[in-house]
Amino acid sequence: MTNVPTQLGRRGPYAKSAERRRAIIDAAYSVFGSRGYQGGSLQEVANLVGMSQTSLLHYFPTKSHLLVAVLNRRDSVSRDGSPPPAEETMAESVLRQAAFNETHPGLIELYTILSAETLTNNHPGREYFADRFAGLRIDYAASFAELESRGMLRPGVDPSVAATALVALWDGLQLQWLHSPGEVDVVAVLGSYLDLVILPGE
Amino acid sequence: MTNVPTQLGRRGPYAKSAERRRAIIDAAYSVFGSRGYQGGSLQEVANLVGMSQTSLLHYFPTKSHLLVAVLNRRDSVSRDGSPPPAEETMAESVLRQAAFNETHPGLIELYTILSAETLTNNHPGREYFADRFAGLRIDYAASFAELESRGMLRPGVDPSVAATALVALWDGLQLQWLHSPGEVDVVAVLGSYLDLVILPGE
């Protein structure tokens, strides 16, 4: 007389579980963003989401697993903004994203803190940032190379060097901005660099 | 019949105490540089210097005090290099220091990690980096302004914007370099930026 659960009846709990996971990632995102990974505790995340710390571990078996989930959530956050204009210069895209970031300080803080904290010994997020930086360098190098092929890159500027510089400049500006929001204009300085490297179009 | 200590006899212990403090700061410098401030423990520092953790607290009453001492040690470390050439361009000075930094990865790692970690809530080193960044911006802005007065700054480049960009670029490059030492050339990219902004002298 034991009930054999039907596959149809299973659907509900699954959806609820997914919501729970998302809520936990949201809370962890906030906690790690203001306290760092080492500085943030599972207890604080659990309090924020309104559940016990052990229940949280039911969804993410270890703290490291939770960090990985937070890092991979990035894409969906960045996508929340207005739809990316179809026809857009690389420079326009960079400045638009930089302006968007300024309206989400928590996002910048999380990635700025973690990009440096992951340098510590045996940090679970170690590979994530190395891979991310390498990917960004490749993407922007391709964009600069394309500009070069159209004669719009300042002569003497190497595309891959410009790509590395752009990524570094961006991160460094956000770091200074977080320390002194009123004294650093990320978009303006980024724009001045792009104006310096990219020649005005025909 | 109690001995009244003479002032002359006191000299020895004082010098020994100063050595001890220096050894502790050296050890803390190493520990915070590889594990961060939150991630490093007083026990690990004490082990490295060969004393008990409580004895360490005799010299620095709290962990925060030790951090402050480590941060202020920076100047004496940078000075350890070869004597700064008397006649030196600002660009030459930047590239020389960047090259020197590459031979001291621990130094870069310490300041890269702490410059981001201090963004977390109520971090004891909070003001240090805000002040440091502001000071660097002012100093380099003055250098760029001086170049401008001699007609050696590219027209259209604002000295204070260039200063902010230089500091940001430098920090961002070191961050990428620490993540992937083989893929990023800090001195080369810094040099290409300075070549872009500074016109060749007469």
Next chain:
DNA sequence: GTCTATACGCTGATAGAC
């Protein structure tokens, strides 16, 4: 000045009832 002993809190993680 240096130590042992220890207080005391918080950490991530486990066991097991419901």
Next chain:
DNA sequence: GTCTATCAGCGTATAGAC
């Protein structure tokens, strides 16, 4: 799935003998 109870460990910091 969620909880309480609990674990073992590490953290900073203090008290006090020597």
